[in-house]
Amino acid sequence: xxxxxxLIEATRELLWERGYxxxxxxAIQQAAGAGQGSMYHHFTGKPDLALAAIRRTAExxxxxxxxxxxxxxxxxxxxxxxxxxxxxVLRGCPVGRLTMDPDVMGSPELRAPVHETLDRLRGRLAxxxxxxxxxGELTGPLDPAALAATIVATVQxxxxxxxxxxxxxxxDTAVDGLLMLLSAHKGPSS
Amino acid sequence: xxxxxxLIEATRELLWERGYxxxxxxAIQQAAGAGQGSMYHHFTGKPDLALAAIRRTAExxxxxxxxxxxxxxxxxxxxxxxxxxxxxVLRGCPVGRLTMDPDVMGSPELRAPVHETLDRLRGRLAxxxxxxxxxGELTGPLDPAALAATIVATVQxxxxxxxxxxxxxxxDTAVDGLLMLLSAHKGPSS
DNA sequence: GTCTATAGCCAGATAGAC
DNA sequence: GTCTATCTGGCTATAGAC
Numbered sequence: 071x072x073x074x075x076x077l078i079e080a081t082r083e084l085l086w087e088r089g090y091x092x093x094x095x096x097a098i099q100q101a102a103g104a105g106q107g108s109m110y111h112h113f114t115g116k117p118d119l120a121l122a123a124i125r126r127t128a129e130x131x132x133x134x135x136x137x138x139x140x141x142x143x144x145x146x147x148x149x150x151x152x153x154x155x156x157x158x159v160l161r162g163c164p165v166g167r168l169t170m171d172p173d174v175m176g177s178p179e180l181r182a183p184v185h186e187t188l189d190r191l192r193g194r195l196a197x198x199x200x201x202x203x204x205x206g207e208l209t210g211p212l213d214p215a216a217l218a219a220t221i222v223a224t225v226q227x228x229x230x231x232x233x234x235x236x237x238x239x240x241x242d243t244a245v246d247g248l249l250m251l252l253s254a255h256k257g258p259s260s
Numbered sequence: 261x262x263x264x265x266x267l268i269e270a271t272r273e274l275l276w277e278r279g280y281x282x283x284x285x286x287a288i289q290q291a292a293g294a295g296q297g298s299m300y301h302h303f304t305g306k307p308d309l310a311l312a313a314i315r316r317t318a319e320x321x322x323x324x325x326x327x328x329x330x331x332x333x334x335x336x337x338x339x340x341x342x343x344x345x346x347x348x349v350l351r352g353c354p355v356g357r358l359t360m361d362p363d364v365m366g367s368p369e370l371r372a373p374v375h376e377t378l379d380r381l382r383g384r385l386a387x388x389x390x391x392x393x394x395x396g397e398l399t400g401p402l403d404p405a406a407l408a409a410t411i412v413a414t415v416q417x418x419x420x421x422x423x424x425x426x427x428x429x430x431x432d433t434a435v436d437g438l439l440m441l442l443s444a445h446k447g448p449s450s
Numbered sequence: 451g452t453c454t455a456t457a458g459c460c461a462g463a464t465a466g467a468c
Numbered sequence: 469g470t471c472t473a474t475c476t477g478g479c480t481a482t483a484g485a486c
Contacts, residue, residue: 073451088362091282094479107452110481162360169423170352170360172278188424213440219421219430220437226420227413233359234378240409247410250403251441263469284461296463298470306462 074112076102081123086164090120090171090180121179127164128183135191144260145202146252149195149221153245159238162229192218207260217252224248264302266292271313276354280310280361280370311369317354318373325381334450335392336442339385339411343435349428352419382408397450407442414438 071079080101084093095116099109113119138151165187174180195218202208224244231240261269270291274283285306289299303309328341355377364370385408392398414434421430 089279089281089360091279092362095481096479105451105453106481107454111451115481116479166417166420166424167360169420170279170357172282175423185424185426188421192421211440213437216433216437216440218437219418219434220414220441223415223417223421223434223437224410224413225417227356227415227417228409230356230359230416231378231382231409231413233365234356234375236375243406244409244413247403247406247408247413248441250401250406251410251438251444254444255441285463286461295469295471297465297472300463301469 073102073104073108077104077109077112077119078122078126081119082127082164085120085123085127086161086167089167090173093120095119117177117180120174124168124174124180125183128187131163131165132187132190135194139194139198144207145198145205146207146256146260148198149252150249152195153221153225153249157241159229159232159241160236162233163226166226166229188222192222194218195221202257202260205259206257208255209257210255212255221248263292263294263298267294267299267302267309268312268316271309272317272354275310275313275317276351276357279357280363283310285309307367307370310364314358314364314370315373318377321353321355321377322380325384329384329388334397335388335395336397336446336450338388339442340439342385343411343415343439347431349419349422349431350426352423353416356416356419378412382412384408385411392447392450395449396447398445399447400445402445411438 077098080098081093084097084101093116095106095109098116098119099106102109109119113122134155135152138155139148141148143151165184168174168180168184174184192215196214199208199212199214199217203210203212203214224247228241228244231244232238234240267288270288271283274287274291278287283306285296285299288306288309289296292299299309303312324345325342328345329338331338333341355374358364358370358374364374382405386404389398389402389404389407393400393402393404414437418431418434421434422428424430
């Protein structure tokens with residue numbers, strides 16, 4: 071792997087683990103096995119490197135979501151697949167985590183990928199819910215946009231509960247609760 | 261207000277705004293209008309001060325939740341009151357936020373109040389759901405513990421969505437979605 | 451491209467005067 | 469109880485040699 075590549079990957083890991091504020095250039099260099107001069111040769115500084123890392127993480131998360139949301143199954147099945155998809159629960163969401171970082175939220179550039187990723191995810195889920203209603207896989211009354219927000223919020227909040235309790239179980243319990251509520255809306259053609 | 265008091269309050273604000281990692285003793289002193297010597301006279305250091313601040317914040321959050329959860333209304337009404345209670349949405353949850361802080365989660369002492377607060381909240385909500393089922397205010401199938409986790413997760417995740425989009429609206433939308441799902445379980449005596 | 455040297459500033463804390 | 473002085477070390481970056 072090239073040096074810039076290693077630097078980006080190291081930054082991604084550290085951003086996930088410690089956030090922007092808690093991640094120092096020095097720590098990045100050590101994790102990447104690169105010297106200071108090397109890092110500043112390839113990137114203008116910490117914000118520049120973080121931007122590259124965040125963009126890649128956001129892109130990866132979008133792809134992972136899409137992989138599980140596409141496909142020919144029912145709306146309910148796709149939502150369940152998204153909710154139950156394998157996750158590194160105790161590490162939290164590498165994108166959602168950044169919303170609690172004041173320096174990230176204070177920078178329009180760093181913030182944009184975070185905002186976009188979560189926003190598109192909500193939109194994608196809303197579309198699936200709408201599809202489900204149209205096809206009779208789900209029965210109303212159900213507001214697609216609201217349900218989509220609740221789904222994403224349950225996941226993001228599930229991470230909080232899991233980290234708080236130190237066990238992934240809390241995440242699963244929150245997901246179970248949501249699916250329990252949603253299953254009451256399963257339609258005949260599902 | 262006494263100096264220790266001002267130091268604790270300043271720490272609470274900064275912890276909320278910037279997290280543990282992003283909060284320096286110097287910033288605390290300036291916000292509290294106290295000198296270094298003064299701070300180290302009253303507290304042994306940053307962890308000690310943070311502990312006092314976190315404990316107080318946790319206590320305050322428990323009280324705020326209890327204030328809205330107690331009372332003689334129906335289970336559904338109490339859950340809705342909790343979800344719609346006024347919040348400083350864009351600032352996020354002062355307790356939940358700490359779960360993303362590696363230094364807080366790495367310290368058993370700092371972590372305990374966070375864990376306990378979120379845990380008790382879940383237990384309290386589960387009790388209310390159970391009560392609602394018993395009284396016929398809610399109709400099953402409904403797993404109290406799972407629903408309680410979903411409620412807390414929706415709130416915690418709602419903060420993430422709101423901060424990501426820069427608007428409190430996303431929080432409200434997630435809450436609306438959850439109440440929409442839950443309202444399908446409103447019982448006859450409600 | 452990568453290295454070492456250097457710099458100014460901040461973090462976190464201690465010591466001792468007042 | 470509060471103040472100033474001081475300390476060690478880390479952060480973030482620049483300069484210039486190799």
